[in-house]
Structures are given as structure tokens and as C-alpha cells.
Amino acid sequence: MQNILILLQEHKIQPTPQRIATTQAVLDAGSHPSADEVWERVKTDHPTVSRATVYNTLNLLVEKGVLKxxxxxEGKVVFDPCVEPHHHFIDEESDEIHDIPWDALKVKGEDSLKDFEVREYQVVLRGRRKKK
Amino acid sequence: MQNILILLQEHKIQPTPQRIATTQAVLDAGSHPSADEVWERVKTDHPTVSRATVYNTLNLLVEKGVLKxxxxxEGKVVFDPCVEPHHHFIDEESDEIHDIPWDALKVKGEDSLKDFEVREYQVVLRGRRKKK
DNA sequence: TTTAACTTTAGACATAGTATAAATTGACAT
DNA sequence: ATGTCAATTTATACTATGTCTAAAGTTAAA
Incomplete structure (x- = not known):
């Protein structure tokens, strides 16, 4: 995708085939992939890309604000292409993570916490996703 | 402590010296220790207790509802002696975790999430703890 | 006191992630 | 085009968290 190239350039990331493939993969992955999940995806099209490069690239993308x-x-860091504030629901059956729009929940009282200077917060919900 | 013994018995956990020491350690540790932190604590008084036993015991305590x-x-599971619902504040400087009482924050809208059956939720806040 | 169930132990294993050093690539001034 | 320096990639070693296994040790209870 041409979009990926532009995205990288906009964030002052020198584009390389490995970085383009990794960025493509993490964006295509949809639901909050882990680094190794991204690596698996990258390998299908670019089998020679090393694990270290995928890790490096993902960390770079986080540093540059493309991911969060x-x-x-448990035991994994996952990457989220949505860098704006929002909440998360974890389906305990499938282990999938779903984004919940910021406006779907309202939290009151966070600035009344006397001892704490809150930089960011989110609601983390766990349960089961309803089947339709 | 005699209390620990009773606590274990109340939760149908067969008390052993190792389990008593581990339970003591995790309760004394205060702020949300990791398994290896608990192991370190246990070893000061009981140097022969194995890592596996501490892990086994902590998992057992979780299973029996003594811990959550x-x-x-990042990269660690931490154990919380407070099994009642509450929120958490993470001090990004010290990496310490602080409990926030349930009533300090009010979340609205969690039962309007059409597609999700929420079993539990909490607010996770990050920032800096104010110095007095 | 013998048996069966439970518990502990040491060590092997699995997985996530970082660090390092050598090789490769790329940018670009000459 | 060429040489050079910086950036990037790679393979591999390493660390850390956590689980699993099989053998040894305990405990309970017939």
C-alpha cells in the first residue's frame, strides 16, 4: 500500500521493506496482535525478515506514536493502532480484545484523587461477548 | 501468625510450612508483589523453599479466592490480597501500584454495551503520585 | 504400618522480550 | 560512479517469567 509509505514518512520513520511489511502486518492484524503474531504475519510474505527487526520496528512505531x-x-504486550483514548473489553472465552469508544463510558471522580496526578486512564472490562 | 493458618483452613487449603510462609510473605509484601518477589521474601526466612512451590502456592491461593x-x-503477573472490586493507579515513576477504592470513581454506561456481557471491570489510571 | 494421596523439589522446558556484534544496506558528498 | 559514514538488519546469545515433569518426601487414615 502506498498509504503505509506515507504513514511512515509522516512519522519520520525511514521506510524500508522490512518496516513497511511490519507496519502493514500490524495494521492488517486487526485485533491487538502481539509482536510474535505480527512476526508470523510478516513471514508469510517476507520469510527472511528476522524476529529482532519486527520487535525493533514495533517499538519504533510506538516511540513515534503510530501505535500504543x-x-x-497475560504475559504479552499487544499493539493497538488506535492511539486515541479509549477503553477495552476482553472476551474471556476467545481472549479477544475489543475497543470500546471513549464516549461509551463516563468516568467520574478521577480528578478528585488527591494524591495522584493522572496522565491517562481507561476502563478495562472483562466478560463474554454476546452472540447474536 | 495464627491468622494465616486459620485463613488457609477457611479456604480449604491444607496448611504446610511452605504454604504458610508463602501466604505470610504475599500478605506482608504490601503493594502487589510478583511471584518472584514473593519467593525472595520467603527465602529470607526459609531458604530451602523452591521456586515451584511458591508459584504453585500463589496459584492455589488465587484459585481458592485468597488472592486475585x-x-x-509489563511482563509480570502481580498478586493482590484485596479480592473485592477496586481500581488501580500505576505510578509511572516508581512503578508502584496503588489501590483506589471502588467508591472513589463512578463509571456510567457499562451496562449499555449491547454486545458484551460484563463480568467485572476496573479503571486503570497511570500517572505520577504527588509528593507531599 | 502400609498404602494412597498430596506436596515439594530440582531441573528441564516454553515463551516473551532485550542486547550485541557482525554484516548489509542506504544516503550522499565528492 | 565511488568511497565513506550512518542506519538498518540479522543471527544469536541472553534474561526473565512462568509451566511441566518425574522423583522424592510427607501426611492422613485405614
Whole structure:
């Protein structure tokens, strides 16, 4: 995609085939992939790309503000292409993570916490996704 | 402590020296220790207790409802003696986790999430703890 | 006291992630 | 085009968290 190239340039990331493939993969992955999940995806099209490069690239993308990390799943960091504030619902059956729009929930009282200077917050919900 | 013994018995956990020491350690640790932090504590008084036993015991305590795990810190599971619903504040400087009482924050809208059956939720806040 | 169930132990294994050093690539001034 | 320096990629080693296994040790209870 041409879009990926532009995206990288906009964030002052020198585009390389490996970085383009990794960025493509993390964006295509949809639901909050882990680094190794991204690596698996990258390898299908670019089998020679090393694990270290995928890790490096993902960390770079986070540093440059293209992605955000979420610490929600046990033992894994997952990457979220949505860098704007929002909440998360974890389906305990499928282990899938779903974004909840910021406006769907309203939190009151966070600025009454005397001892704490809150930089960001989110609601983390767990349960089952309803089948239709 | 005699209390620990009673606590274990109340939760149908067969008390052993190792389990008593581990339970003591996780309760004394205060702020959300990781398994290896608990192991370090146990070893000061009981140097022969194995890592596996501490892990086994902590998992057992979770299973029996004495502790709850929290997935908040990168790469670690931490244990929380407070099993009642509450929120968490993570001090990004010290990496310390602080409990926020349930009533300090009010979340609205969580039962309007059409597609999700929420079993539990919490607000996770990050920032800096104010110095007095 | 013998048996069966439970518990502990050491160590192997699995997985996620970082660090390092050598090789490769790329940018670009000459 | 060429040489050079910086950036990038790679393979591999390493660390850390956590689980699993099989053997040894305990405990309870017939």
C-alpha cells in the first residue's frame, strides 16, 4: 500500500521493506496482535525478515506514536493502532480484545484523587461477548 | 501468625510450612508483589523453599479466592490480597501500584454495551503520585 | 504400618522480550 | 560512479517469567 509509505514518512520513520511489511502486518492484524503474531504475519510474505527487526520496528512505531502498547493480556504486550483514548473489553472465552469508544463510558471522580496526578486512564472490562 | 493458618483452613487449603510462609510473605509484601518477589521474601526466612512451590502456592491461593491476579505491569503477573472490586493507579515513576477504592470513581454506561456481557471491570489510571 | 494421596523439589522446558556484534544496506558528498 | 559514514538488519546469545515433569518426601487414615 502506498498509504503505509506515507504513514511512515509522516512519522519520520525511514521506510524500508522490512518496516513497511511490519507496519502493514500490524495494521492488517486487526485485533491487538502481539509482536510474535505480527512476526508470523510478516513471514508469510517476507520469510527472511528476522524476529529482532519486527520487535525493533514495533517499538519504533510506538516511540513515534503510530501505535500504543496495551498491557492487558497475560504475559504479552499487544499493539493497538488506535492511539486515541479509549477503553477495552476482553472476551474471556476467545481472549479477544475489543475497543470500546471513549464516549461509551463516563468516568467520574478521577480528578478528585488527591494524591495522584493522572496522565491517562481507561476502563478495562472483562466478560463474554454476546452472540447474536 | 495464627491468622494465616486459620485463613488457609477457611479456604480449604491444607496448611504446610511452605504454604504458610508463602501466604505470610504475599500478605506482608504490601503493594502487589510478583511471584518472584514473593519467593525472595520467603527465602529470607526459609531458604530451602523452591521456586515451584511458591508459584504453585500463589496459584492455589488465587484459585481458592485468597488472592486475585492483576495484569497491569509489563511482563509480570502481580498478586493482590484485596479480592473485592477496586481500581488501580500505576505510578509511572516508581512503578508502584496503588489501590483506589471502588467508591472513589463512578463509571456510567457499562451496562449499555449491547454486545458484551460484563463480568467485572476496573479503571486503570497511570500517572505520577504527588509528593507531599 | 502400609498404602494412597498430596506436596515439594530440582531441573528441564516454553515463551516473551532485550542486547550485541557482525554484516548489509542506504544516503550522499565528492 | 565511488568511497565513506550512518542506519538498518540479522543471527544469536541472553534474561526473565512462568509451566511441566518425574522423583522424592510427607501426611492422613485405614
Amino acid at each position: 502498547t496495551q498491557i492487558i493480556k | 491476579t492483576q495484569i497491569i505491569k
